[in-house]
Amino acid sequence: MALTLGSITRGVNSVVVALTEAPVIGTLMRRGFVELTYVGxxxxxxxxxxxxxxxxxxxxxIGVAMPDNKKWWRNFLGEGGPISLHLDGADRGGHATARRDDRGRVTVRVLLDQPN
Structure with a gap:
């Protein structure tokens, strides 16, 4: 089976998510990484x-590294859209908007919904 960029990315993403859920290192990982969920x-x-x-x-x-090689952030251009993030042990909804600056950098900002 040939390795593709997509399969490598999925593998790395799986490792990152697993590390954020690990008992000891998870606390440190969650300070900088979050799993987001969105609808294409x-x-x-x-x-x-x-x-x-x-x-x-x-x-x-969220600063998007190498944005031209990624597509997920494009779901949030213009008026943006709904997103969910797994923060502090719970899923939090919010509204995300993506912006590209004149240097080509992409930033996604999420305004979290108020918790119930």
């Missing part, structure tokens, strides 16, 4: 992927 704009399928993030209150900021 064209396929209608649900996707999950781990990303590096920073948080200030109810705002999550």
């Amino acid at each position: 704009r064209r396929s209608g399928r649900t996707f999950k992927t781990p990303v590096f993030y920073s948080r200030k209150g109810d705002t999550i900021t």
Whole structure:
């Protein structure tokens, strides 16, 4: 079986998610990584992927590394859309918007919904 970039990416993502759930290292990993869940704009399928993030209150900021090689963030261009993040042991919903600056960098900002 030939390795493809997609299969390598899925493998790395699986390892990152597993590490965030590990008893000892998980606490450290969760400080910088979060698993997000979204519905594809064209396929209608649900996707999950781990990303590096920073948080200030109810705002999550995700800098997209190598954005031209990734597609997930494009679901949140324009008016943005709903997203879910696994934070602090629970799923939190929010609204994500993606912006590309004039240098080509992409940032996704998520405003978290208020918890019930």
